Amino acid sequence: MLAxxxxxxxxLILLNGFLALSELAVVSARPARLRAAQQQGQRGxxxxxxxxxxxxxxxxxxxxxxTLVGVLSGAFSGSTLGIRLAENLVEAGLSPGVANAxxxxxxxxxxxxxxxxxxxxxxxxxxxxxxxxxxxLVAPVMQLLSRVALPLVWLLDISGxxxxxxxxxxxxxxxxVTDDEIRTLVAEAEQHGTIESGERxxxxxxxxxxxxxxxxxxxxxxxxxxxxxxxxxxxxRKKVIETSHSRMPASIGDDxxxxxxxxxxxxxxxxxxxxxxxxxxFLREALIVHDNADALDVLSLLKEAEVPxxxxxxxxGVFEGLVTPADILETIAxxxxxxxxxxxxxxxxxxxxxxxLAGYMYADEMADTLGFTLPARREYDTVAGFILSHxxxxxxxxxxxxxxxxxxxxxxxxxxxxxxxxxxxxxxxxRERLD
Numbered sequence: 001m002l003a004x005x006x007x008x009x010x011x012l013i014l015l016n017g018f019l020a021l022s023e024l025a026v027v028s029a030r031p032a033r034l035r036a037a038q039q040q041g042q043r044g045x046x047x048x049x050x051x052x053x054x055x056x057x058x059x060x061x062x063x064x065x066x067t068l069v070g071v072l073s074g075a076f077s078g079s080t081l082g083i084r085l086a087e088n089l090v091e092a093g094l095s096p097g098v099a100n101a102x103x104x105x106x107x108x109x110x111x112x113x114x115x116x117x118x119x120x121x122x123x124x125x126x127x128x129x130x131x132x133x134x135x136x137l138v139a140p141v142m143q144l145l146s147r148v149a150l151p152l153v154w155l156l157d158i159s160g161x162x163x164x165x166x167x168x169x170x171x172x173x174x175x176x177v178t179d180d181e182i183r184t185l186v187a188e189a190e191q192h193g194t195i196e197s198g199e200r201x202x203x204x205x206x207x208x209x210x211x212x213x214x215x216x217x218x219x220x221x222x223x224x225x226x227x228x229x230x231x232x233x234x235x236x237r238k239k240v241i242e243t244s245h246s247r248m249p250a251s252i253g254d255d256x257x258x259x260x261x262x263x264x265x266x267x268x269x270x271x272x273x274x275x276x277x278x279x280x281x282f283l284r285e286a287l288i289v290h291d292n293a294d295a296l297d298v299l300s301l302l303k304e305a306e307v308p309x310x311x312x313x314x315x316x317g318v319f320e321g322l323v324t325p326a327d328i329l330e331t332i333a334x335x336x337x338x339x340x341x342x343x344x345x346x347x348x349x350x351x352x353x354x355x356x357l358a359g360y361m362y363a364d365e366m367a368d369t370l371g372f373t374l375p376a377r378r379e380y381d382t383v384a385g386f387i388l389s390h391x392x393x394x395x396x397x398x399x400x401x402x403x404x405x406x407x408x409x410x411x412x413x414x415x416x417x418x419x420x421x422x423x424x425x426x427x428x429x430x431r432e433r434l435d
Contacts, residue, residue, distance in 0.1 A: 009111060012073045013119045016066060021123035022142050023062045025134035026051050033132045044136030047143050051135070060156035061146040073111060179207060205332035208364050214298050215291040216362065216381035217331055218312045218321035226251060227262060229279045236279055237271050240264050247309050249322055250283055258319050261286040261309045286311050291320050299328055331362075353425065357408075359384035359418040370423060372404040383408075384418035402426060 031052060038045035051058045127134050146153055183204065190200045225243055227236065227250045240248075246265065249258040260283045267282050287310040289298050302308045302325055310323045346361035347369050357366060361383045367374045380389050387408055388394075390401040394416055401408045405426055412420035 009073060012069050013111070013115050016069045016073070016115060016119035017123040018138070018141075019062050019065045019069070020120050021127045021134060022138040023059070024124045025127035025131045025138060026058060026142070027055070028128060028131035029135040030132065034135065037132065037136065042136060044139045047139035048132075048135040051139055051142060056157045056160055057146060057153055058142065060153045060160070061142060061149060064149050064152055064156070065145060073115065074108075182207065201334070202332060204368070205334070208362070209295050209299075209328065209331050211364065212295045212331065212381070213291065214289055214293045214295060214310070214312055214323055215320070217295055217298075217327045218291070218323045219327065220321045221319055224249060224322055226258065227279075228253065229259070229283065233271075233277055233279075236267070240267050240271070247307065247324075249286065249309070249311060249319075250279075252280075257317070258286070258311050258322075260284050261307050261311075263307075288313060289323070290315070295328065295331070298323060299325075302328075350422075355423045357383050357421045357423055359387075359414075359421060366423075367404075370404075370406055372406070383421055387418055387421060 026048060029048060029052060031049065034045050034049045034052070038049065186195065186200050186203050189195045190197060195203075225245060225248060227239055227248045229236075229250050229252050231239075243264060247261050247263055250260055250262045251258050262279075262282045262284065267279070270277055270282070284307050286307055287301055287305045289301065289310045289312055291312050291314050298310055302310060302323075308325050312320045312323060314320050346358045347366070348356045350356060355370065359382060363374060363378070363380060363382055363386045366383050366386070374386075378389070380386055386403075387401055387410060390403055391399065395410045395413075395418065397410055397413060399410050407424045407426055409422045409424070410418055410420075411422050
C-alpha cells in the first residue's frame with residue numbers, strides 16, 4: 001500500500017512536469033519554425049501551431065491540469081504519506097502532537113522539493129532548449145486533454161476573455177518581429193558561428209536599403225557626369241573617351257532636364273567608323289523616378305528596365321541625380337575601394353575613442369557605428385544633413401551639436417558642404433540630460 005501511494009505521488013509530480021514542459025514549449029516555440037516543420041511533414045507541427053494559435057484555450061487546459069495535480073498531490077502528501085509517517089514516529093516513541101507535525105511537515109517538504117525540481121525547473125529547462133521539437137511531441141497529448149476537459153476549458157477561456165475585456169485588453173495581442181529583434185538574432189547567430197560576419201553585414205545592408213529613399217542612394221546632380229548632345233563632335237568625343245562610365249545621362253543644352261541615357265561604347269564605335277554622326281540617335285529612354293520613392297521599389301523597376309539607370313527628379317520635375325544598380329549594391333555591401341579615396345574611409349575611430357566621420361556618410365550607418373537610434377521620420381540622409389537638422393544653418397569650423405549622447409564637432413568644410421565631423425561621447429550626466 002505504501003508503495004502504491006508513493007507511486008501515485010511520483011506520478012502526479014511527473015504529470016505536473018509534463019504540463020509545465022508543454023506550457024513553456026508551446027508558448028516559446030516560434031511559429032515560423034513550426035510552419036517550416038509542417039511543410040517538411042514532421043508529425044505534431046500542425047497540432048502545435050493550432051495550440052499556439054489559440055493560447056487562451058491551451059493555457060486553460062494546462063492550468064486545469066496543474067491545479068488538479070496540485071490538489072491531489074497535497075491531499076496525498078498530507079492525508080496518506082504524512083499520517084503514515086506520523087504513525088511510525090509515534091511507534092518510535094514521539095508524542096502524537098510532535099509526530100504529526102514532523103511527519104506531515106517532512107512529507108510536504110520532500111514532495112515540494114521534488115515538485116519544484118522534477119515538476120517545474122527541469123521540464124522548463126528542457127522546453128527552452130528546443131521548444132519547437134518539444135511542442136511537436138506534446139501537442140497530440142495536449143489536444144486530447146483539451147477535448148476531455150472541453151466544458152471547463154471553455155468556461156475558463158470565456159471568463160479570461162471577459163476579464164481582459166473589462167481591463168481594456170480586448171484586442172488580440174499579435175506580436176510582430178521588429179527590426180531591432182532581427183538585428184539581435186543575426187548578431188547572436190554570428191556569435192554562435194551560424195552565419196559569418198560578412199553575411200551579417202550584408203543582412204544589415206539589406207535592412208538599411210528597405211528603409212531608404214532613392215534620394216539617399218542617388219549620385220547627386222553636382223557629381224553626375226553627363227553629356228550635352230548639342231556640343232560639337234570633338235567635345236562629345238573627348239567626353240566619351242575620358243569618362244569611366246559605360247552609361248551617361250544626356251541632355252540637350254543644360255543639365256536642368258535629362259532627355260535619356262547614352263551607352264558610351266555605341267557612341268565610340270560610331271565616332272571611330274567615320275560615318276555621319278548624329279548623337280541624338282544614340283539616346284535611349286531612361287527610367288524616371290521621384291526622389292522620395294522607396295529604394296526597393298526602384299530596384300524592382302531597374303531589374304525590368306531596358307537600360308538599368310534611373311533619372312531622379314523632384315516634385316517640380318527638376319533633375320536631382322541618378323541611381324544605378326551599383327548604387328544599390330554599395331548600400332548593401334559597402335563602397336568599393338576603387339570608387340572611393342582609399343585614404344578617406346567614411347568613419348575612423350581615433351585613439352581617444354572618438355570618431356572621425358565623413359559628411360557624406362549615411363546617417364543610419366553613423367547611428368549603427370555610434371550605437372544610437374535615429375528618428376523614424378527624418379528629412380536628412382547623411383551625417384552632414386544630421387548636423388544641419390540640429391543647427392538650421394551652415395556651420396563654421398568648430399561649431400558643435402550635442403545629440404543622442406554624443407558631441408558632434410564640425411572640423412572641416414568643403415565650400416558650403418560639411419566635409420569632416422568628429423563625434424565624441426558625452427559624459428554620463430550630460431547624456432542623461434539629453435535623454
